[in-house]
Amino acid sequence: MQTSWGNLFVTPSGTLKPQPFAIAAILIYVFNFILSIAFNAETMLRAGVIPLLGVQLALTWAWYAVHAKRLRDAGKGTTVAATIAVLYALFAIGFALLLSWAATPVNTADGESKSSLGMLIVILAVAYAFNTGDFGTLGLLLVAYLLLPVVLSLAVVIYSVVVGMRKSVTPEPIPPQLPAA
Numbered sequence: 347m348q349t350s351w352g353n354l355f356v357t358p359s360g361t362l363k364p365q366p367f368a369i370a371a372i373l374i375y376v377f378n379f380i381l382s383i384a385f386n387a388e389t390m391l392r393a394g395v396i397p398l399l400g401v402q403l404a405l406t407w408a409w410y411a412v413h414a415k416r417l418r419d420a421g422k423g424t425t426v427a428a429t430i431a432v433l434y435a436l437f438a439i440g441f442a443l444l445l446s447w448a449a450t451p452v453n454t455a456d457g458e459s460k461s462s463l464g465m466l467i468v469i470l471a472v473a474y475a476f477n478t479g480d481f482g483t484l485g486l487l488l489v490a491y492l493l494l495p496v497v498l499s500l501a502v503v504i505y506s507v508v509v510g511m512r513k514s515v516t517p518e519p520i521p522p523q524l525p526a527a
Contacts, residue, residue: 355407358414358424361516367416371506374409381405399442406435413509420512427509430502437498 353360354370362370385398410431414424 354415355411358411360415361419361514362412362415363419363514364416364510364512367412367419367510370412371409371510374405374412375503375506378402378405395442399438402438402442403435406431406438409434413506416509416512419514419516420509421515422512426505430505434502 354362354366355374381398381401410424410427413427413431417424417427
């Protein structure tokens with residue numbers, strides 16, 4: 347069953363050829379990138395984390411739906427895509443909780459409101475300054491915390507490219523024939 351553009355991002359049933367998959371995957375990644383830029387600390391303070399989490403979970407579902415269709419078209423199972431989507435959803439929930447904590451304003455002595463994230467960075471910097479001089483566990487954790495999202499994002503994009511390059515095993519749909527007059 348070929349997928350229509352109306353239910354492309356909504357349901358994981360059906361199949362999807364490589365070219366429409368590439369367009370849909372690029373749209374999802376571009377929208378996710380724009381979302382990550384749009385949700386800065388000020389937006390988080392005004393809107394909270396619920397809108398960000400809702401859009402992230404909707405994008406995760408759309409990502410899974412598109413990948414499941416493409417994998418089905420290639421004759422493959424959807425277990426890996428489902429696992430990636432579930433792990434990403436759990437990561438998004440944890441990240442939203444972290445952002446909600448980090449975006450909570452803290453009043454300073456001069457009455458100015460600052461973000462908790464700045465306080466966390468200062469605490470980490472002071473703790474690192476009192477370290478023994480080697481990189482240490484704290485430094486490794488900080489580097490892992492900063493690099494993990496980049497590495498995972500790169501791995502997911504590579505997975506999308508691999509899925510998109512798989513050959514279709516479903517036949518091309520035959521256009522309807524008009525009866526001979």
